[in-house]
Amino acid sequence: MISELKNIQNIRAASRLMVRELGFMNQNLAATDYPPSAVHAMLEIETHGSLTAAQLVQILGLEKSSVSRMLAKLVEAGELKESPSAEDARTKRLSLTGKGMETVHNINTYADERVGAALGKLDLFTQEAVLQGLSSYASALKACRERLEGKVCNSFKIVTGYHPGMIGRITEMHGGYYAREHNFGSFFEGKVAAGLADFSGRLDKPCNQIWLAMVNERIVGSVAIDGEDLGNNEAHLRWFILDDGCRGSGLGRKLIGEAMRFCDEQRFSSVQLWTFNKLTAARRLYESYGFELSNEWEGDQWGNTITEQQFTRKTS
Template sequence: MESLIQERVMKIRQFNRFYTNIIGLINQNILESPYSLAEARILLEINNAATCTASSLVEILQIDPGYLSRILRRFKKDGLIEAVRSMTDGRSQILNITEKGRATFRQLSDASSSQLVGLLEQLPQGAQQILVHNMAAIQYMLSDKADTSITIRRHQSGDTGYIAYRHGVLYEKEYGLDHRFEKYVLQSLIAYLEDPSKGEIWIAECCGIIVGFIGIVEINKRTAQLRWFLIEPEFRGGGLGRKLVETVMEYCQQKYYNHVFLWTFKGLDAARHLYQSFGFNLTEEKENDTWNNQLIEQRWDVMLNAD
């Protein structure tokens, strides 16, 4: 786990260096203006704040006090801001932006927007949307109010295609299954969509990203099959699998099924322990050469609501 954390730390630092180079934070002046993006940000905070002091800027921007002091002296000299003594604290000075400061800030803001327009215009429309979406996700996940808990919802339009896609990608990567397995999953989902009232699919999400899913399909009035159970690798081992199976089993109890079964592969020990904890028992094993020559399929069954 420690090595995984270190790997992620290095990737974040690599991104920081890349992004800082692209945007030109601190050192790069905005087009023909003598002011940098950092200075424009300070003007923005002074302009937006009802009451602004140097100490509040240090706290908001996490900026070095000495560096900020030099910038504020320059702003005063250039006539962009003025300082008046606080009526409530004689030791503090309130920073106010002047009309010249507001005009300068508008010019800096327009120039900055022009830079970003130039950056975006190098990308196709779809790539622009992905870029903006991922930036919003980073901002959300790192904000103080971010809710990174996992939620579970019923499936919506488009989910079934994504389920087939992720099965195809992960099962090829982790078990060596080829396109025939993806076709098998897709066909089962198409059959479900023919009559979605005969079952249900649940989708697990974290910050709006799908991280797992599970489904149940009615075989007859008393029997149902658990299907399409998959957890993204990064979210395994944290209890999400148990939560999804609990959701399915509660549904089966409500529907008064007395028999639930599933098919899986031999060697998936974590899944085996999970199924056993819900009362499933191994009832059948057989070779399946359809997707992989060394694959052993297993059937697990559990009885519910016994009369």
């Protein structure tokens, strides 16, 4: 068995090689005249549609002054445009101009070709292992950074019921995570938002409840039990999500635990949830609370054709 120290050394060596081979040692990146920070900023703005400077500071993990200078140069170069925020006119939102969209298209084409060429040298099994390993490692690195910055999830509180902004925030967490990890798009995000809006109007019913994990008054996790939509005294577990920096903290288990206690108190005959076969960590958590796989099929209710799954927990 490889020692922990050897694992660390091997991962560091592989990381240095990736940085060099992907061109991050150069003054510019991805066949552009821009440094890596600017390229990453434009890619994030494309992903989200528009962002504020403060949001980019958080996403990129850079100093506010560095981000401000970099964004000013991109605006001056005609890559980005500023517009007042609908929520606060004092805040500027940044979006891509026509020139910026063309630049990002070229960046994506260049990057897709580089990654595609490398994956072409690997078998399909190894490609999947690379994807899962890199995604998990990147999420762990991000979680460590956010904990060091004081955004730790051991200082959270869990509240119930409607909270102002929760529809948008839960939708944001779902949209960002599932677009990045599973290529879900606007169809999926729209379904999340519409479902949450409908459910929020039914939270006055005693059979419905939502749990929100809060850190410094910001929602970093959620889960809901809908006791109405399935009928037959069955509960529906919905909108279980954690902010990237809170995965692996035990917060998800606390949220599911609260939801299962509620279901037991309400004496539902069963609890149902729908998911898909790529969410292995979530599946292990569900199974630890008594959920069992009850159905599996190829479907497209989230906008992509995937192997959908239904899990059932009997409570009586």
